[in-house]
Each structure stands twice: as C-alpha cells, then as structure tokens.
Amino acid sequence: MSRDTSLIRHPQLAVLYVLGFLLLAEWLFPLPQFTDTGYVIVFLILAGFFFVLNAIPMSSWFRIPLVLLAIFVSLDVIFFTETFMSFSWWQTLLNETVTQGSLLLTGDWQALSPMFRTFLFMVMIMLMSFLIYYWVVYVKRILFFFACSVIYVAILDTFTLYEGSWAMIRLVLIGFVLLAYLKLSRLSTVYANISWRDWTRWSIGTTLVILVAGSVAFFGPKFSPQWPNPVPYIQAAGGFGEGYSTENRRIGYGEHDDRLGGGFELDESPVMYAEVEDPGYWRGEAKHIYTGHGWESEQHGEAVEEQGELNLYEEQTEVEEKEATLRYTSYFQTRELIFAQGEFFEATSAGQSLNYYVDAISGRIEMGSGYDEEAGMNLSYRDAEFSIEGMQEVPFQEGEAGDPEGIELRYLQTPEDLPERVTELAAEITDEETDRYRAVRAVEDHLRNEYEYETEDVPIPEEGQDYVDQFLFESQIGYCDNFSTAMVVMLRSQDIPARWVKGFTPGEEVEDGTYQVTNANAHSWVEVYFPEVGWVPFEPTPGFNNEANHAYTDLELSDSPDLDDPDVPDPLEDEQLDEGDTNEEEESAAAGSSDTDGGLSPVLIGTVSVMLLGGIIVFFLRERIIVKWMKRKHQDIQSTEQFQRAYLSLLWLLRFTGFKRNKYETLSEYANRIDQRLDNENFTLLTRQYEDLYYGKERSSIMDGTNQRYHQLLRDVHSRIAR
Template identity: 35%
Template sequence: MKTDFGWSDVATLILYVLSFFLLWEWLRPIEQITETANVHFFVIFAGLSLLLYYFEVNWIISGAIKTVFIVVVLQNLYFDVPLIGQGEWIGDFTSSVGESVVMTVQQNWGGVSDLFRSLLFFVLLWLTAYLMNYWLAVRKQMFLFYLFTVIYITILDTFSPYDGSMAIVRVILFGFLLLGLLGLQRMADQERISLSMNQLQRWLLPLAILIAFSSAAAYAAPKAEPVWPDPVPFLTSFGEGSGSGSGGVNRLGYGVDDSELGGSFVGDETKVFEATVEGDQYWRIETKDTYTGKGWEQSREAENLTPFTVNEPAPLSLSRIDEESETQTVSIDVDLTYDHLVYPYAPDQVVSADVDEFRLNPVTEKITSVQGEELVELGEYEWEFREPRYSLQALRNTTGLGEAADSMAPYLQLPENLPERIRELTLDITESEDNWYDKAKAVEGYFSRSGFIYEQEDVPVPEGDEDYVDQFLFETQRGYCDNYSTSMVVMLRSIDIPARWVKGYTEGEVIESLGDGRSVYEVTNNNAHSWVEVFFPEIGWVPFEPTVSFSNNISLNYDLDLDSETETPETPEETETPEPEAPEPLEEDAGVIGDTDDDGSSGTGFLESVRNFVAENRLMLFLVSVILVLTGTVLYRRRNRWMPYVLIRYYRSQKGSEVYPKAYASLLKQLKRYGLRRKETQTLSAYAREVDNFFGTHEMSRLTDQYERILYRREDPKDKWSNMRELWEDLIKKTTG
C-alpha cells in the first residue's frame, strides 16, 4: 500500500480523478435512457474502486471492501429488513442469485431478477475500473477509452432522449487534460526523472489554458452547414419503435403518434399475433378525427371509458348488421403484446380472455384490457363476431346526413388553410355521381386510375406550411397507406361527406390451413395499415381501401336489398375488378415473411426468432457483451502472465525434431511480450547475455548455444528438447512476474 507521496503521486492522483470523471459520463445517461434507478450507488462504487487502485491496496483487502459494498447496497435496495439482526434476507439473496444464474444458462433472460442484474452491473464496473487502472498505471495510455467515451456520448445524444451537449464539452476538457498529463508521465518515465511541483505547473497550466481557449473558440465560432446528407434517419429506422414518425425513415408497426406523417420506412417482419379464423379480416385498433395539415390527432378526450367483461356484448356498433348473419369466432395468439385489443368488423363479444374487464374508448373506439385498475397485456383472447352485410340500395340512396348532421361535425373537420385545389379536384372526380357511395368509390378508384405509385423509399415530408395531402396529390403522387388514406378522408370531407382515419392491420399471411374452413394467419409489423371509413346514416361506418395494390378484402358481402320490380344494379366494383397483385415483399402490409423451404418451414423463421430474442434482451446482451469484451481485453493485456503456462503444457506433449526450434522461437516471443526486446542488429548470443543479466542466470545462454548448434552446425535436434526442456520451462516461468 502506498505510504509516501511526492509530486509524481499528486500527478497520478489527478489522473485517477480525471479518469473517474470520464467513467462518470458513462453512468450519467443510464437513469434517463433505462429503467435503472439509484445510479449514485454505482457512481460511488466506481470512485471507490479507482481510489483503492490508486492507493495500491492489497487485492485481497480491496476485493473484500468492494464485495461488502456491493452486498450492503443490494441488501438496502432489495430487502426491507435490517442488514444486521435478521438473517432471512441472506437466504433470499443467495436464492435469487442462484435462480438467475440458472435462468441465464437457460437463456431465459426475462426471468433474471433485478437483484442479479444490479449485481452484474457492479461486476461490470469492477472490471472497468480494473482495466482503467491497468491503462493508467502500466500502459499510461487512455486514448482508446477516451475515444469510446466520445463515441458513446454522441450515439446517445443522436439516438436517445439524452442531451449530450454539455457532456461532450466535459469529456473534451477532462479527456485532453488526461491525455496531456499521461504524455508528461510517459516522458518522465522514459527519462527516469521525478516530477516536481514546478514542472507540473509549467506543463498543466499552459495545457489547461490551451484546452479552455480552443473549446471556447470552437463553441463560439460559426458552424458551416453539413456537406453530406444526414445518415441518422436511415440508421434510426433499425432502432426500436415504429409507425409514422416525424419525417425520417420509419419502421413499420403500430405506433401512437401520428401528428407528423410522411417520410420513408423500412419493413419489419416481427410477428405481432396469429389469428385463427375463417376468411380474411382487417384487424381494427382505433380511429382519429382531426387532420392538422401534417398528420392526425384526436380532437377530444373521452369523458368516461365504457367497461364490459368476457361474454358480455361489446358496446361497439360500427354499422347495422343483418341479424341473420352467422356468427364466427377468431382466436388471437399474441406475440408482441400491447394493452389494447385488435378486433374484426362487427365484434359481438369477447368469449375468452384472462382479464377482469375491458374498457372501450367511445371517441377513438380503442379497447384496452384491465386487471384491477392497471392496464395489462394479454397473451391470447377470443372474439365472437359476425360478417357485416351492407345494402347496396341503402348505400346508393345516401345523399345527405339528415338528423345525424350535428354528431358528424368532428368527421367533417378540415384545417382553415387547406388548399382549395384539393376540393376542386374532388369535385371534378365526383361530378358525374349523384350519391355518397358512388362519390366515395370514385375517389377510392382515382389513385389507381391516375398513375399514383405505392412507394416506401424516398417519400418526402411536407416542409413549412406545405400541406401533407396537397403535396401527395399534386407533387409527389407516390407514398404508402398513410398518404392514400389521409388523402381520401380529406377529399371526402372537402365535399361534405363525413369520413375518418382508421388504424390497425391487414389480414396477414396464411401459414396453415386447418381443413375445417379456418386458417391460421400470421400478422407482422409489415401488416400495420391505415384505411378509410365513410359514414352512411342508414348503415353506419363502411370501410374503403384507397391504397394502390391493396384490395378491400374485409369479407364485405354486399346484400343487394332491392325491390324485385327495379332493375338489378351493377355488381359492386369489388366483385368486378380482378384481384390486384400482392405488394412486393417488405412493402407495407404485404405480410410476406420469407420463402418456404422444401419441408414447408419458413426460411426466415430462425432469423426472425434471433431478431425477437435480441429485441427482448438488449440490455442483458449489452452487459454480457461488454463483460466479455473487457474480460478478453484484460486477458490479452495480461497474456504475458498466463501464456507461459499454456506454452509449457503444449510443448510437454510435443515430440520430434522440430520441437526445440519452435519452443525457442516461442521463448523469444514471450521475452518480447515481457519487455525484453531484441534489437534488430543484435546477435542471439548478445541478446542471451542481456536476458541472463536481467534475470541473474545463465539459462538463456545455454538455450541459445544449443539452438545455434542446431541452426549452424546442423546437429540433430531430436535429443536437444529432452535435455533442455526443464531449463526452458524455468526461464519462461520467470517472465510471468
């Protein structure tokens, strides 16, 4: 343990303090970007570890102090009983750690306890502090850790809510001071001089002034505009989250924020749920009513949620249903759980679910599951529903709202600054039609007739005062479901037809046919979709599908409720037009999960399971990866300690004439790792004398003499190794000190 101090020790203490500040920057964001609390305990532990290393406390005493600190902190955080006096917590502590170790071996990361996660984090900090001590005391180089710290802060500042503006300033200041002081120490060691207070001042004062001045100048100087396009939007598409975003590259899936639509997206084959049902269904989640010119919001909050339970009629009626329509059931097996339910059109009741009750939001028509007073995520549930049947006569007889005008006001809302040419275009499209249904069908078919393109990439975002729908209709004419569905709603509202924006999923991909008319559909994030519902007073809300390459395949059976004396009208457009081609893989709502192998299994099933596993266990995998990297780094840096024993065990089992030359070459490499480097012009004999002088032996000279006899005199090396092996082992063991 260190007992006497000089100015060199003061300089070293400053190095450890600066290193602690750098390590602290790694811990600052944790509380904000994760669910970790009480980060101050980890900060104290990091400082304590570095302090013990600085004072060169015996490793047994140091390890005991850190172990006691960890146990006391974990007991304080996870047990409500006193540390001393009641020993019941000890059994629970060891049991929790033991069970978590088993869970880790079984790769059941979700079953690992919070106590064990905290313990692993303490171990990670322990290893990090050890590595930093090695860099400071032995290598006297910290550039790699400094570089990683800068990268870490910039990545978090870019891709997370953490604001790294001040953190990067602190890292630059502490890092440059640390690197400058380490450079001074390396020069002092090379020249074998002791640092005085005067020397420290003459070095540190100009260094601090230079760093402070350059940092202030860089902060105040004008900044040029970026030369390259911003890569962040594309990179963020591979992060968590989905749905419409703020104009970057989005990832498909259900999301709650639709206030800013637009931008490109990438596909996501993560499975959301499987549905066992007869026939294709669109899976509904919620609606939104207020178009802002950039996206969708909800105009009002529900005053009360409407509760209902299993086997109780759902308080939701989208449209008038034929009472003679047969009931069906659908079983939902959820993989990517949410606290809301998906449901088909015309849902009657939930017939199976392990939950207290459900609550319907009468404004958004979103159904959530509740246990007690807490929202819960269901793994499976079952709906009973009936296929909706619409009277074509009633649809075509609709030309106005009548008594429903007041209640439909939210669904006629439009921004005050909506460009007039949107309404003019809609009037032009629908001028030959005399009823709401045919007008809606004309708008629905306008996009496929007018050369609009379904596009996922390079989809622009409206800037400034530019309207989202106006941009799509008159400038880009390319986009995905949000563009088409939003445009149709706005166009219909502009001619006083109430319409609303609906979110959910398309039917998915059939992965198994059960033989009784039912099929198993796999619905992934690629199936996330938005479409349109139009209100008809005599019927209710009727779905429409304007997106190019998608069909309104919600099993809409149009019952032509017409008088026998009237002329039979044309069959609706849905049954006249041929089925459009399915979108390409990875296009929105395509539901394609990969080619199928010869045995019928999914070719991407393994990759999907890997993606799901990584997504669910990011923190654990990150901690394990860091621990492995740090452990590997420490082992590599300390290889001169353990490598000789590996070589000894290896060469003991070797036989033949080539063993001695190879063993001698391995000895030379180990001596180099130890620090005894052979000069380029130095002969083996001269180098052997230098090694012997260093260790105070004659072993290297004797080994070299035998090696030169083999090399130059061509003596038989067969018996050399058996005679010299013990001497070789004694010398190579000396390099472990």
C-alpha cells in the same frame, strides 16, 4: 509490483483516478434518457464505492463480499419493499436469483426482470471501475476509454433527448488532463528523476494547450451542421437499432405508429387463435392524428368507458350479431387489447364476464381482469352490411355531406405542411365523382392499381419529408401502412372524414373454423365515415381484400366491378404478402420494462455493453492471454522443429507487444536490443540457437537450458506487459 501502495505513494495518481471516476460518471448521467431509472445517484454512489474499494489493498476474500453487499444495498434502495436483510428479503432475493438465473442460462434475455438487469448493470459498473483503475494506475493509458466516452455522449446527444454539450466539454477537459498527466506518469516510470518542477512545467503546458485549443474551438468560426440531421441517414443505412427507426423491422402489432416507414421482415410467430364463422379483419383501434410521419391518437380519458360499447355504425345500417372465440399466445405483445371483427359489444372469458374498457373514439378495447389463458375469450360483435345506396346518397361536394361537427373536427385533420401535390392528386382522381362513395372508391382503386406492394427497401421519410408524399411521388412502393395512410390523407384533403385502422388480417385456417393469426398478419386499413351509415372499412392495399364485409359482395354485383382486383393473388401468395404495421419496442415490451420513449432498448444496451465489456477486457488482457497460451503450447521444447516454432511465435509475440524488429535489423541485433531492455541475455542465446538452425548447414541439437531460457523470456515479457 507496487500495487498495494501505488496510490498512497503517488498522490497525483489518486487525483487522476478521481478524474477517471468522473469519466465513468459521464456514462451514468444520461441513464434516465434511455432507461426508466430514476436512481442515477444510487449508481453514482455505488460506482464511487467501487472506486474506493479498488484503491484499498485487500484480499479478494474481503473485496468480493463488500462488492456484493454494496450491490444488495443499492438493489434494496431501488427495488425492495421488504426490510433489508429480513427473512422475506432473502426469500425474494433467492427467488429472483433462481428464476432469473435460469432465464440467463437459457438465453431468454428479454424476459429478465428489471431487478436482475439492474444487478447485472451494477456488476458491470464494478468491472468498469476496476478497468479504469487498471487503466489509470497500471497501464497509465486512458485514450481508449476517453474516446469511447466521447462517442457515447455524441451518440446519445444525436439520437436521444439528452443534451450533451456540457457533458462533452466536461469530458474533453477531464480527458485531456488525464491524457497529459498519465503520459507524464508513464515518463516518470522511465526517467526516474522527474521532479515537482517538471510537474509544474507540465501542468502549465497542459493548461496552455487546453486553453488555446478550447478557446480556438469556442471562438473560432464554425460551420453550421453540414447535414440537416444525421439520424435519418443513419436510419436509412439501417445499422442503428433505435426504437422506431430500424430499416427492416420485425412486423407485428405495436403501439407506436408515430413514425412509419422502412422495410420489415416477416415474423410468423402466432399471436392468437380465432374460432370464427367467417374470416374477417380483426380491428384493433383507429388513429386519427396524422403528423406527416405517422399516426398518433389523442389521449381521451373521458371517452373510455368500463364495459362500454363501440359505436361504428349508424342506426340505419343493418347488422348481424356474431360470436367468436379468441385465444392469445405468449408471443402476443399487446395482449391487453381485444380485437373484434366489427362493432364489439361484449366479451366473456371461461363463462365469467371479462372486465374491459372501451375507448369510444378509437375503438380501442383494453382488457381488465378476468381473462382466462386456457379458455380464451368469447366475443360478441355486430357485423354490418352497408347499404351502397345509403353511401351513394352522400354528396361529394364540400359542405353538403352533412357530417356531424364532431366528425368533421376530428377526421379532416391534415398536417399544415402537407405538400400541395397530395391534395392536387386527390382532387384529380376524384374530379368527376359526384358522390362520396364513388370518390372513395376512385382513390382506393388508384392506390390499388398504380402503386406497387413491397415490404423491403421501403424508405423512411427524411427529416421534413412527408410520409404520404414520399410514397405517392417518390418511392411509389410500400405496404399497408403506406397505402392506408395515403388513402386517409387523400380523402381528408378532399373533405371526406376518414381514419386509419390497424389490426390483423384473418390469418390461416389451421383447423375447421379455427384461424391462426401471426405477427405477419398485422395490417392497417381505412375507415371512411358516411352519414347515416357509419364507419365503412376500405382496403387500398393491393393483394388484400376485406372479405368479411358482405356489403362489398353486393356492391360488386351491382355497382362496382372494379373492386375485384384482377391481380388479386391466390391465398398462398396472399399469405406471403400479408403484413401489417410495423412494430417497434418488441424487446422492451417483452422484457416488461416500462416505456423507453423512443430510446434505445435497455436490454439491447445491456447485451451490447456486456459484449463490449467482454471485448474490452479480452482486448486489454490479450497479451497476457497470449503469453499464457504460448507458455502452455511450448511447454517442453525437445526437437529442433519444436524450437523453431517456439522461436517464431516468440518473434510474433514480441512484435505484438510492441518490441518490433526493424526490417533492417538482423536477428541478433534485435535480440541484443530486447535483451538490453530485459536486462539479461536469454533472447540472444535463443537467437544464436535459432540462427544455427536457420542459416547453418548442419542441424545441431537443442542446447541445454533452452527450455528454461525460453520460459524465462516469456515471463520477462509477461511482467513487462503487466507493468
């Protein structure tokens, strides 16, 4: 084998090898688009180093330390603050290796640290560089990798912000050149006398083909995209694991609600344990910008106040101060948030004051320092009793309600392209109502009664389709997000200030006074503003009742029997139906990586690429593996029966490795053909032996030398493959 000198003796192969590197580089360029890395150049240099290393003949004893050294230097550049190779540097590395190694072994891949994942990624780059070396220099075939690269760029171009046009053009150019010259290289191993003139002619032909194909592609008429955008279709098909778009997502409390829709699966992992007198809804935060796809909150830095207070209720509203204890579990992904059942005003942890930041607008409370895992936190909050009379005093007519200007500005927003029929439906429902409370109730009742609760098969809005419109008029099935969003949007269309609130339902009482809240309890509901009352929660989702709002009990007695839904499920069913807003980014959040901004999760990519890589390696080594296995299996052929089995698997191997027997060929014709290529007569002799057994009448015994011939043939086939 000419391994050691091949690149020196074949400078054209070296050029092709460089092109192979450029192909790999196209994989690295888009990295910042879907990971948080800012160090593409490091990866590129590292990959280049590996490429050079592969081309230099040396023993593994040198190669492996060099590879490790290169990886450590790169890691040092990216992660380490310690002096390179200093004592503390080694300490950090050792620590990292031990802890991360154990994580890897236990399969807890999501918990891997960024550094360790980067390390794995670098190892993968090393393997890829070797594979490309193998493809270009040994097998001289690159089509598979080329096709993968094209698909990769196409996918990134489609699903991320990555602009792949030029990458694609570069890829096609590099790929075509590689394909053409590798083909010529292959030919030159068969036909010895390929001269420089042939190379020139081949180059002219290749250039012509690329030019013609390129210009036809460039100047030729092209259809505009036949699909509006494939992404929603693919998402609807449910196969693609993009951050916010899988059809069935695991449910939980998440940060991103900018794209709602799709079904989900219930996830019963407990997220917190709450000791509380009366079970009520755990309010996380409100969002108020409806985009047509989901909810966003504005960044309002000035509204965030350290140790601030939440203002949900106006002064006239009667409140009762209450306390609760919350303990978060490690499954909880948004542990930095504080949840409360009403108007939060104080929190302590293990007797110490807890540091927190309150966003007065959304009501989002972010925890600072001081949280004690064991003890959990003690919350103080105000629970309100809303006065129905107060609410009914607010007139429904436009402009007469007397909402403060700030409220009107923020909470009457709807998207400009909100379909007209949503507004019309809301107007129709509230047509006869005169006060705001009854109008809100009318919309709530309509949603509770006319639409079906469903967690699976909930569609995702297509591009250009409104989420609420789709729910109200097309699918008519959905879960809390659908109901609550629809209610907010309908109310706003009738000039009633409303906002979308997310949090958790009370959960299940596991001990006396202690409730277990799981991811499946994540929920979303509606708050409506009433002047002189404040933000009053409403519950448009059938099967759910916000029991903690005592005011409702009063209301039901006096005024509104229709709240008591006749088909309210019993608690057991309720538990089953419990759900909440969907959560994306579970993996990335858990893995501690920084925001991937709606891209693919790096861990997922890592896992998939490692598996893919393994698959590729096995795929390309499959013939060697099979030969190895056959050598072992048919190690010692003694009986005619063993021989026949061995011979049959030999036939299979040959077919598999591309020496296919034509169906009209007799075995000996076939054997003869193979032997001519392998330049001996082992197969013919083995075939004769086999024919004797298969077509003959008497059973003869195994000839001497059969074993040797068989294994010689396997070796020949093996070396043939290796070439």
